[in-house]
Amino acid sequence: xxxxxxxxxxxxxxxxxxxxxxxxxxxxxxxxxxxxxxxxxxxxxxxxxxxxxxxxxxxxxxxxxxxxxxxxxxxxxxxxxxxxxxxxxxxxxxxxxxxxxxxxxxxxxxxxxxxxxxxxxxxxxxxxxxxxxxxxxxxxxxxxxxxxxxxxxxxxxxxxxxxxxxxxxxxxxxxxxxxxxxxxxxxxxxxxxxxxxxxxxxxxxxxxxxxxxxxxxxxxxxxxxxxxxxxxxxxxxxxxxxxxxxxxxxxxxxxxxxxxxxxxxxxxxxxxxxxxxxxxxxxxxxxxxxxxxxxxxxxxxxxxxxxxxxxxxxxxxxxxxxxxxxxxxxx
Amino acid sequence: xxxxxxxxxxxxxxxxxxxxxxxxxxxxxxxxxxxxxxxxxxxxxxxxxxxxxxxxxxxxxxxxxxxxxxxxxxxxx
Numbered sequence: 001x002x003x004x005x006x007x008x009x010x011x012x013x014x015x016x017x018x019x020x021x022x023x024x025x026x027x028x029x030x031x032x033x034x035x036x037x038x039x040x041x042x043x044x045x046x047x048x049x050x051x052x053x054x055x056x057x058x059x060x061x062x063x064x065x066x067x068x069x070x071x072x073x074x075x076x077x078x079x080x081x082x083x084x085x086x087x088x089x090x091x092x093x094x095x096x097x098x099x100x101x102x103x104x105x106x107x108x109x110x111x112x113x114x115x116x117x118x119x120x121x122x123x124x125x126x127x128x129x130x131x132x133x134x135x136x137x138x139x140x141x142x143x144x145x146x147x148x149x150x151x152x153x154x155x156x157x158x159x160x161x162x163x164x165x166x167x168x169x170x171x172x173x174x175x176x177x178x179x180x181x182x183x184x185x186x187x188x189x190x191x192x193x194x195x196x197x198x199x200x201x202x203x204x205x206x207x208x209x210x211x212x213x214x215x216x217x218x219x220x221x222x223x224x225x226x227x228x229x230x231x232x233x234x235x236x237x238x239x240x241x242x243x244x245x246x247x248x249x250x251x252x253x254x255x256x257x258x259x260x261x262x263x264x265x266x267x268x269x270x271x272x273x274x275x276x277x278x279x280x281x282x283x284x285x286x287x288x289x290x291x292x293x294x295x296x297x298x299x300x301x302x303x304x305x306x307x308x309x310x311x312x313x314x315x316x317x318x319x320x321x322x323x324x325x326x327x328x329x330x331x
Numbered sequence: 332x333x334x335x336x337x338x339x340x341x342x343x344x345x346x347x348x349x350x351x352x353x354x355x356x357x358x359x360x361x362x363x364x365x366x367x368x369x370x371x372x373x374x375x376x377x378x379x380x381x382x383x384x385x386x387x388x389x390x391x392x393x394x395x396x397x398x399x400x401x402x403x404x405x406x407x408x
Binding site for chain 2: 030033037038152208222223224225227228231232263264267270271
């Protein structure tokens with residue numbers, strides 16, 4: 001017995017923000033570099049009145065057109081942009097979709113590592129007999145956290161919602177996981193204000209940015225330090241997950257990392273020595289959508305038939321926390 | 332590494348083909364010195380020198396020479 005990913009549906013907000021749009025707002029900005037170096041041409045941005053939960057609900061609505069919603073007996077929802085402190089977005093989603101009421105549901109707060117963590121939780125719930133069909137929703141709207149003058153973050157992040165079904169299977173399709181956590185990086189990707197530590201004021205000390213976009217109410221990312229974390233943690237995570245699954249990179253048909261940006265991904269690929277042909281880089285139309293990038297990439301690779309049935313796919317998420325996780329799945 | 336080789340790598344990775352880059356060039360004053368350039372410098376230090384450069388250290392450099400001093404003067408011929 002085991003579990004498998006059986007369905008993925010993606011919802012992208014209608015409005016897009018292209019590099020040309022940004023170049024109009026920021027005439028001094030080197031827009032030509034962004035597509036070339038970061039591999040991003042546009043991002044989808046949620047409307048003013050459209051939240052991460054709305055994106056998650058829309059993705060789930062697409063999913064239940066194809067999948068019997070009465071099978072779903074657990075919902076886990078990953079976001080860092082919840083509608084409310086309470087209640088949990090997953091409960092609101094249960095009611096909006098009309099899911100059964102004899103099911104479990106909760107939210108968890110993770111960023112770019114969120115999908116792989118959710119997959120691990122879903123596997124645990126199913127293999128321990130607590131659930132048969134888990135709906136994993138990864139929905140994020142970092143655009144709402146970003147200061148409008150913050151060209152660096154606006155050029156990277158896009159919004160998206162993804163609904164994924166993980167269900168019981170005759171054979172195990174989701175193999176062993178590795179997890180990583182290091183709170184030493186807590187200040188390097190943070191929204192300092194708005195929680196109870198600094199509710200309406202304070203938190204300025206968390207920001208080492210002297211530009212006009214520095215605002216403790218908004219998302220702050222220390223790019224150089226996040227890059228340092230990534231190039232240190234990810235290669236170790238990859239060798240650990242291969243070892244834990246008793247295989248080598250040669251046994252892996254395809255590799256999907258969290259689509260942070262093209263520059264970071266290319267650097268990691270070279271450092272870890274992964275064949276270019278089996279390494280996913282595609283965030284041209286969506287940007288870095290945080291916990292949504294890996295399932296978007298999975299769906300993309302499946303639809304393009306880059307990955308086929310029974311292929312071994314290594315997935316790795318890494319980011320805010322710091323938090324990271326990796327596993328090997330068979331589609 | 333030879334200083335000339337290091338300068339060639341900087342020119343290529345930071346896309347500074349239009350700059351007459353020398354050890355006394357003020358890197359941080361260049362138009363192209365942005366967050367992408369800083370990421371490239373971190374990658375160069377990691378790939379070629381197996382050295383980690385922190386954000387705080389990088390905030391204090393100005394010339395190419397100061398970057399070389401940060402990486403370690405013993406690593407250059």
